[in-house]
Amino acid sequence: MRRRSIYIQLFTVTMALFLVSFIITGTLLFSFMGTYLTSRHEKELDNIARQVVNITVYIASTNGQLTAEAYRLNINAVAQSTDTEIFVLDEKGELVTTSIENFDDKIKEEYTQDILEGNGATYRGSLGGIFKGEVLTVARPIKYMGSVVGGVLVSIPTPEVTRMRIEVLKIFVFNVAFVAVFVAIFVYLISKRITKPLSELTSAAKSIAGGDFKRRVNIDTENEFSELGDTFNNMADSIEQLENMRSSFIANVSHDLRTPMTTIIGFVEGIMDGTIPEEKRQWYLSIVLDESRRLSRIVTDLLDLSKLEQGSFNIEPREFDINELMRLSIIKFEKRITEKNISLTVGFETENMRVDADKDAIQRVITNLFDNAIKFTPEGGFIDVNTGVKDGSAYVSIQNSGLGIEKKDLMHIFDRFYKSDKSRSLDKNGAGLGLYIVKSIIQAHGERVWAESEPGEFTRFSFTLAKANEKKKNDDKKLIEEV
Known part of the structure; x- marks a missing residue:
């Protein structure tokens, strides 16, 4: 279905409102002008x-000094000077004189009754068929010495009224047409100005959808469009950054998978074809085992990432001693710590620290953090x-000495696919997912995890967990509130 642009809709609606308002105004004006x-x-x-x-009263007061002809001439003079027709009636409603030549008709009683009763009246119509067209007639009684002695009817054709209304309407329509041109130009420019940012945003969105992640918009307005443009650019920055991290992640994962697989294949082929002597096979098999474990860790990270993104990574909290878990982890990494001659300091505030969390998931967190700490601690x-x-x-x-992490990298260190080029360049065995998994697990517990670092000195990772007794208190409080 073809979509109409916002510009066309805005222009059409605005012009329609303008025309409707002027039509209503014109109709009201035409009616008002008629009235x-x-x-x-x-x-x-x-x-x-x-x-x-x-005039009639004056003639009556002269006791007949002015003739009927003189009276008729006076009436005709008034009629001609005012473009009207005049009828003069006596006290019986009979026609005395009129400005119409050769008029021998009679004014119907319905038009004479009011004035003979001493009341004025106004009529619209043909005056009982006297006129061919519609006329406006005003009837007034003639009173002399306190008595009604006759009446006067003065008529004017209503086409004259209509003509004046049409003239006024023509002037109005001309002015409307004149103003409409300028309004159309104004609305066109305003509509273009309003829709230009939307067009630019649409074009930029299509470019980004097509893979041009460097496309940005420049909306220089002092309204919501400017804010929308800034938000769009921030979104584009995030998408570009995510795409760069994704590309880097794919490259890293491909390399990390290919390297141990190449090593494993090479050593296994050497053992099978006899290239590697039997006395050295055990040593090479241990390397194959290490590389297999490395592959397993990478695959595990990828599987965990998939579960986290799909929301299928289930947390099953239970009470355990976090200090005991830390001791077991230290024992697990003791060999690597000794090999690098690392000085290890342990500080437990209390002998036992009972927490309520998923023990296996927290074990994964501690393992990742310990692995990083050992990996990036120098000899x-x-x-x-x-x-x-x-x-x-x-x-x-868990704090370790070493290169540390730059501030610009620190704010992204928990992002998925992120792998700092400088401070984490020693990481040859990871794909940049470990810390993202750490953050996701801790957040799934409703707790916090954060990193602190002083470049060239140290890096410290910390996280919180709910104390077992506090967790029980909170659960009891919620249960009481629900009850």
Whole structure:
């Protein structure tokens, strides 16, 4: 389905609103002008009727000194000067004189009754068929010495009223058309200005979707579009960074898988074809075993990553002694620590530190952190291991001397696929997933993990766990609240 652009929709809606508003305004103006002109003509006709009444009363007061012909001429003069038709009636409603030549018709009683009763009236229509078209007629009584002695009807064709209304409407329509051109130009420019950032964002989004992760937008406005543009650029930065880490991760994993596999294949082939003498086979088999374990660790990391991303990495908390787990881990890494002549310091705040967590998952965390600490500690360096209680939670910290981590890398050290080129360049056996897995496991427990480092001096990783008794107290409190 073809989609209409926001620009076209905005322009169309704005112009439609403009035209509708002017149509409504024009309709109201046309109606108002009709009412206003009719009212004005009624007042004019009323003034003419009063003038005729005054003439009639004046003639009546002269006791017949002015002839009927003179009276008729006066009435005709008034009618001609005002473009109206005038009818003068006697006290019986009979026609005395009119401005219409050769008029021998009779005014119907329905138009004479009101004025003969001393009341004024206004009529619209043909005045009982006297006129071919519609006229506006004002009727006024003629009073002399307190008595009604006749009446006056003054008529004007309504096409004159309509003509004036049409003239006003023409002027209005012309002005509307004139203004509409400028409004259309204004709306066009404003619509373009409003939709330009959206068009730029759409184009940039398509470019990024097509693989151009360096595409950015430059929206220089002081409104929400500018904020949207900044947000889009931040998103693009994150996507580009993630893509770079993904590419690096694939390259690292490919290399990390290929290297031990090449070693294993080479040594196994050497043993099978007799190239490696029998007395050295045991030593080479131990290398094959180490490389196989290395492959296993990489595959385990990849499987754990998949579980974490799919949300299928289940945490099963139970109570155990974190200090005991730390002691077992130290024993596990004792050989490597001794080989590098590393000085190990252990500081337990209490003999036993009972925590509530998934023991196997925490074992994985400690193993990863110990492995990193040993890996990046130089010959003759030191490792400090500490446990204790802080802010009601148990904490574990593992600190090692060495190159440390730059600040720019420290903020990304727990990101998946991330592997610092400088501070972690000694890591030849990992794919950059260990710390991401550490963070994910600790966060799955609802706890915190963080890293501190002073480049050239030390790096310290710490995490918290819920104390077993505190966990029970919190669970009991929740149970009481639910009850």
